Amino acid sequence: FNAQLLTIAEAKSSQITQWRNERLSHAEVLSSNRIFATAARQYLEAPTAGDTAKLNDYFLSLRKYYQYSGVLLVDSEGRIRFGLNGKKAALPADVIALIRQSLQCRQPLHGDIHEHDNNDATHIDFIAPLYDPDRPDHPAIGAVVLQADPNAFLYPLLQSWPTPSETSETLLVRRDGDDVLFINELRHRKDAALKLRRSLNETTLPATQAVLGREGIFEGLDHRQEPVIAALKAVPGVGWFI
Numbered sequence: 001f002n003a004q005l006l007t008i009a010e011a012k013s014s015q016i017t018q019w020r021n022e023r024l025s026h027a028e029v030l031s032s033n034r035i036f037a038t039a040a041r042q043y044l045e046a047p048t049a050g051d052t053a054k055l056n057d058y059f060l061s062l063r064k065y066y067q068y069s070g071v072l073l074v075d076s077e078g079r080i081r082f083g084l085n086g087k088k089a090a091l092p093a094d095v096i097a098l099i100r101q102s103l104q105c106r107q108p109l110h111g112d113i114h115e116h117d118n119n120d121a122t123h124i125d126f127i128a129p130l131y132d133p134d135r136p137d138h139p140a141i142g143a144v145v146l147q148a149d150p151n152a153f154l155y156p157l158l159q160s161w162p163t164p165s166e167t168s169e170t171l172l173v174r175r176d177g178d179d180v181l182f183i184n185e186l187r188h189r190k191d192a193a194l195k196l197r198r199s200l201n202e203t204t205l206p207a208t209q210a211v212l213g214r215e216g217i218f219e220g221l222d223h224r225q226e227p228v229i230a231a232l233k234a235v236p237g238v239g240w241f242i
Contacts, residue, residue, distance in 0.1 A: 002217045005231035008162060009242050012170055013233050015157055020110070020238060023148055026066055027108035027128035030144050034133040041132055041141050043082065044075055052082070059084050062146065069123050070147035074099060076140055095125055095145070102127040103140040112174070112239070113150055113183055115194060122194065123147040150184075155193075158184045174240050175200075175211040182207070183240065188224060198223060206230035210241035 030036060036058060043051040059071040063084060073082040078096035080089070091099075095111060102109040108128050115122040126146040132138055148154075158170045169187040173180050179197040186192045202208050204220040210232040222228045233242045 002229070002231070004163075005217065005229065006233075008170075009231040009233035012157060012242055013235050016154065016172075016235050016240070016242075017237070019153055019157075023066075023124075023126045023146065024108050024110065026062070027110075027126045027144070027146060030128035030146075031108060031130065037130050037133045037141075040073060040130050040144075043073065044142055047082075055082055056084070066146075067149065067152040068146050069121055069149035069152075070145075072145040072147070073142060074145060075142045076103060081142070091145075098125060099127055099143050099145070102143060103129045106131075106140070110238075113154075113194065121149060122151075123149055155184055159187075170242060171207060172235075172240055172242060173207040173211060180205065180207045180211050182223070186223070196223065206232060207241070210234070 039051055039054045039058075042048070043055055055073060059082075062068050062071050071084055072080050074080055074091070078091055078099045080091060094114075098109060098111045106129060108126065110124060110126045113122060113124045124147070126148060128144040128146065129140045130142050130144065131140050158172055161168050161170070167187075170184075171186065172183040174183060175181070176197065178200050180200060180202075181194065182192050182196040184193050186196070189196065198205055198207065200208055200212070206218050206220050206222065206228065209218050209220065213234075215232050215234065218230050218232055220228065220230065222230075231242075234240075235242060
């Protein structure tokens, strides 16, 4: 049984990593696309109806074929200049900071799963920095923000289980200050995603042990104080733990 748990944890970690890397590759393709960068530059400098139509068609394709819930074009200050939903509300400070970091290091980056008051749904932002193709050594002109909906793949992956079971479940967690934050919905508690948290002082909680760096099999008490056997596994590169 323990070996089975470890195998499931390893498989889910690998699938999450693959999903993340695929989204980053989409951002990399955007960053290196000279035709798209030219259209984006022209739009940012002096938008025309033709430029708007090009961006709209391209963004619609990204949403349709890669299941992004939102696609935004922002300038170098992180201000939204174009989006499929037509909204131009200011992005949250943490997303703007992520955009600036991506522009500075000249690499696609992603944030954490989050929800904000001015957004319709939970999502994770992937940033594709854009550069003038005629002046690639100059600072970035802006970026595309790809908003991935975790309900399209990530949450269903976590909620699935390879064999029939009345109690088994997968929990994705991360550290948030002195707490463990539960990222996904739980089998035995509704409306827990990004809301349920536990103190790191609860050392019998498998989630606590996971974020503190422990891996492998651990016997403890879950968030309901029920005895459980858990397989603990870090997801590389994201600060998440299974």
